[in-house]
Amino acid sequence: MKLKREFKIKSYCHIKNQEIWKDGQSVFKGEGAGFSEFAKCAYRFIELSYPKFFKMDNLSKLAFLASEILLKQEDLNSDENNIALVFSNRASSLDTDRKHQESIAVEDNFFPSPAVFVYTLPNICMGEISIRHKLYSENSFFIFERFNAAHLELYSNALLRNGKAKKVLSGWVDFDKDTYEAFLYLVEEKGDNTHNTKEINRLYNIL
Amino acid sequence: MSELKEELKSKIIEQLNLEDVSVGDIADDDALFGDGLGLDSIDALELIVMLDKDYGIRLSDPKEGRKIFESVEVMAAYIKEHRTK
Secondary structure, eight states: OOOOOOOEEEEEEEEETTEEEETTEEEEEOOSSOHHHHHHHHHHHTTOOOGGGGGSOHHHHHHHHHHHHHHGGGOOOTTSOOEEEEEEESSTTHHHHHHHHHHTSOGGGOOOOHHHHTTOSTTHHHHHHHHHHTOOSOEEEEEOSSOOHHHHHHHHHHHHHTTSOSEEEEEEEEEETTEEEEEEEEEESOOSEEOSHHHHHHHHTOO | OHHHHHHHHHHHHHHTTOTTOOGGGOOTTOOSBTTSSOBOHHHHHHHHHHHHHHHOOOOSSTTHHHHHTTOHHHHHHHHHHHOOO
16 A cells, blocks of 8 residues: 655744744844834835835735745745645735725725735735745635634645645645734645644644 | 826826835936836836726827837826826
């Protein structure tokens, strides 16, 4: 009987409550209140030089920061960036949907912003990450009531076992009003943590 | 006209979220797209909405924007001639 290939979690990143953790260790703590200011400070901390970041909606900024923490260590080669993205959340793009809805709610003041409208889908955040790292890979965004490690594990394993991707950046990026949380992890052949539902849940709940 | 140009520079920076760019960084004849400020197609749509919302100018053909948004100088001249508010 042929054994199924097993995979590892190489590294993981949490962002919530104005703080960024990598592999369970705090690497940046923002001061002051509000995601907007936090995101700006985190951008400077990571030493990003990517002006497009400031045009993104909150969900994309959150996903972008978490992915940057994990992918900048990967020394990516644009010809070999076969990293699939498998994200999930609860609120979809609701935070931006509300902003768009407000801009079209009053007939006499009907000025929807194109720059807001383009972010009224949750998977746009994966597009931003793909553009940044030149990923021409598989990507999927799932909406769940709560973090669903079993589904993410199943889907990521299928992509890796079927040769659709060499690595998978997977996890949860959720933004709704003042509440936000990102938990992304990189799945590949090598790593310290086993890639299974129990371990994914353990890492998710580590903080 | 000079006041309008300064106003436009402020609006462009604020509405297009141009971080680390100040009014003094934008010359009147700087190209807004391409090698200048590096604005993109979504920014162009945003400027079309701004013309409508703030100056009462409705562009029937978005392609008109290419010429109007060449620089702050050109934009200000167009707004001065066509504004309804």
